[in-house]
Amino acid sequence: MKGLENGLSRREFLSNTSKASLAVGLVGTGILSACSGEVKGDGKALLATSFTQTPLAYDYTALAPHIDAMTMEIHYTKHAAGYAKNLADAIAEEKVDTNKPLEEALAEVSKYTTKMRNNGGGHYNHELFWKVMAPNAGGKPTGELAAAIDSSFGSYDEFVSQFDTAAKTRFGSGWAWLVVGADKKLAVGSTPNQDNPLMDVSDFKGTPLLGLDVWEHAYYLNYQNKRPDYVAAFWNVINWNTVAERFAAASM
Structure with a gap:
């Protein structure tokens, strides 16, 4: 059993999950999401995100050698768990309505503090x-x-090229994305820090299908300053079945 840091035990995770309520609704980006708990229902529920950190579906060693076990453990138990904890604090401090989906809060994140923006985005x-x-x-x-x-980019190779460029050229810390836009076309772009395309403050908008973390903590132990090598390795661990399911749900 994996040890979960930042004061969040596996028992607490499972307890939080079992107690969480399910709230499903259409948000400003057009996606159907749930605010917390296990996601059930039709295909669009696949786009739902819990307010609490969910257990990994695989071991820390499972993505090696492309992503090493130590990076995975630190990333999940320190960085990601920290965002989840701080998000819970922000929710309490700012009286965020958790009966509404997390995605809805992100869609109007400009009304909240930087703490909510950073940790809500980081958690999502x-x-x-x-x-x-x-x-x-x-x-x-x-x-x-x-x-x-093929329709949106001309070919798979061109899509890979554009995604690689978005990931490698994002200055400082941030994320590269594949999204479905309001026109139902696919697009590639990037956002700084822990922003994402759901946010009303983002210049790049859409429903995320695929996201790549290009913060140094995501790769530095194994790749040091060679971000392009990390980006290249990412293609070996993409779960295209999940991406395809998200695409189908976002296209409804």
Whole structure:
């Protein structure tokens, strides 16, 4: 059993999850989301994000050698757990309505403090990050997602090139994204710090399908300053089944 840091035990995680209420609704970006607890229901519920940190679906060692075990453990138990804890504090301090989905709070994050913006974004981004990776994954997308990539970018190779560029050229810390826009077209872009395309303050908007963390803590132990090597390795762990499911839900 993995040890969970920052005062959050596995028992507490499971307790929080079991007690959380499910609130589902359409938000400003057009996605159907739940504010907390286990996500159930039709395909669009796959886009829901809990307010609390969920256990990893795989071991810290599972993505090696592309992402090493120590990086995964520190990233999950220190960085991501810290965002979840600080988000809970911000929710209490700012009286955020947790009967509404997390995505709705992010869609109007400009009304909240920097603490809410940073930690709400950091929590959402990491919860997505763990889900779009898997052991024995990688390869290429198929089906409707593959067709949409070809339609939006001209080819899969061109999509990879644009995504790589977004990740490698994001100055300082941030994220690279594949999103579905309001026009139902796919687009690639990046955001600084822990911002994401759901936020009303973001210049790049859409429903996230795939996100890559390019903060140094995500790769420095294994890749040092070689961010391009880390970005290249990411393609070996992408869970295209999850990305395709998110695409189908966001396209409804």
